[in-house]
Amino acid sequence: MADMLGTPSGPRGLRALLDGGDLVVAPGAYDALSARLVEAAGFPCVYMTGFGTAASMLGRPDVGLLTATEMVDNARRITGTVEVPVVADADTGYGNPVNVVRTVREYERAGVAGIHLEDQVMPKRCGHLTGKVVVPRSDMVAKVRAAVEARTDPDFVLIARTDARAVEGLDAALDRAAAYLDAGADVLFVEAPESEDEIARVARRFAGVPLLFNWAEGGRTPPVPLARLAELGFRIVIFPVGALLAAASGVRAFLDVLRREGTPASMLPEMPAFAEFVDFLGMPEVRSMEERFR
Numbered sequence: 001m002a003d004m005l006g007t008p009s010g011p012r013g014l015r016a017l018l019d020g021g022d023l024v025v026a027p028g029a030y031d032a033l034s035a036r037l038v039e040a041a042g043f044p045c046v047y048m049t050g051f052g053t054a055a056s057m058l059g060r061p062d063v064g065l066l067t068a069t070e071m072v073d074n075a076r077r078i079t080g081t082v083e084v085p086v087v088a089d090a091d092t093g094y095g096n097p098v099n100v101v102r103t104v105r106e107y108e109r110a111g112v113a114g115i116h117l118e119d120q121v122m123p124k125r126c127g128h129l130t131g132k133v134v135v136p137r138s139d140m141v142a143k144v145r146a147a148v149e150a151r152t153d154p155d156f157v158l159i160a161r162t163d164a165r166a167v168e169g170l171d172a173a174l175d176r177a178a179a180y181l182d183a184g185a186d187v188l189f190v191e192a193p194e195s196e197d198e199i200a201r202v203a204r205r206f207a208g209v210p211l212l213f214n215w216a217e218g219g220r221t222p223p224v225p226l227a228r229l230a231e232l233g234f235r236i237v238i239f240p241v242g243a244l245l246a247a248a249s250g251v252r253a254f255l256d257v258l259r260r261e262g263t264p265a266s267m268l269p270e271m272p273a274f275a276e277f278v279d280f281l282g283m284p285e286v287r288s289m290e291e292r293f294r
Contacts (some may be wrong), residue, residue: 011155014085014113017044018157018187018210023230028240030056031074032081033281034247039082040280046082048075048112049240050089051126056244064123068094072106079111087159087238090115092122092135097146104150104158114157116189116212117143119164119176127163127191128219134167137176141183148184159212160185165192166220174205187212187236192220199224203232210235217242 017024026045029035030052038046051062053074058065068090075088088107093100100117107115118124119140121133134140140160147158160180164173170193177188189212190202199221203211213234214221218241229237257267264271272280 009083009085009113010111011085011113011153011157014045014087014157015155017085018235023226023234024236025226026087026236026238028052028238028243029078030244032077034243035078035082035086036280038243039084043084045084045113045236046078046086047238047240048078048086048088049238049244050091051241052244053089061129062124062126063129064091064125066091068099068103068106072103072110075107075112076110085113086111087114087116087157087236088112090117092120092124093117093143093147095122097142100143100146101150104147104156105152108152108156114159114186116159116161116187117147118161118189118191119143119180124163127161127214128216128221130166132163132166134162134164134176137179140176141179144180144183144185157186158184159187159189161189161191161212163191165190165194165198170198170201174202177202177206181206181209186210189214192216194220194222196222196224199229200232203234207233213237215239217245 024045025043026047027038027043028047028049029038030049035046050071053071054060054062054066057070057074071090075086079086090103090107093103119134121135125132144160151158160177162173162176162180164176173190177190181188187210188206191214193199193202211234213229215223215237217239226237254264254267258264
């Protein structure tokens with residue numbers, strides 16, 4: 001399949017984006033509907049957020065409560081809804097290198113274009129929460145090597161994430177990222193640098209290497225303009241929780257009006273019209289199929 005711009009979806013599509021001249025902006029989606037909204041807004045890539053998946057499925061924080069099966073199932077629903085490439089959070093790989101082999105193959109079967117694996121202990125924490133613990137560097141190197149060997153599509157993008165900045169300092173995090181690159185990672189993800197100088201240090205250390213930047217809304221990393229990130233050499237930027245926070249804000253506002261006023265009538269002009277929203281969900285396509293198969 002191809003997206004509206006003619007770029008192939010799946011791993012080959014993600015590779016094409018990473019090899020292109022533009023910074024790849026991938027807003028976070030936590031379910032199929034939010035992914036569809038990301039695609040409809042014209043973004044070339046969807047990021048399946050682990051934080052948002054935990055919040056939407058369990059109503060709980062991102063502290064390793066979801067299983068590999070639950071995460072892959074959500075990824076499958078998202079890839080079945082959009083035609084642009086999907087990058088998915090695969091947490092720690094859900095175990096040792098043997099578990100990572102299965103994780104990679106399951107995400108591939110789910111249709112995602114790439115995943116990121118992190119070097120936290122299991123259960124993990126959101127990269128912008130305190131209290132993280134990382135595994136020995138050699139353990140993560142083994143996981144990256146296992147992931148490289150496990151993929152059946154050589155275009156499937158493997159993103160190695162290190163959370164060591166908060167635990168061991170930036171120098172150690174950079175050394176870990178270098179080891180993960182040597183182990184075969186396609187893209188590096190140094191999580192939660194805490195200043196613009198640190199962000200620039202990451203970029204200088206890995207000049208010419210595809211880098212992912214986590215523009216975590218309200219997180220520990222300062223907000224940086226996209227133009228500056230492109231100038232530094234980052235290739236993909238994820239916005240993991242903004243859509244989720246916006247949805248929570250909208251639902252709260254709706255419920256507040258309903259509680260105070262008894263009906264949501266005063267909010268209806270601010271909301272999508274019911275018929276318009278049903279059409280967005282694909283009702284014309286359903287009607288067309290009904291007619292075809294009648």
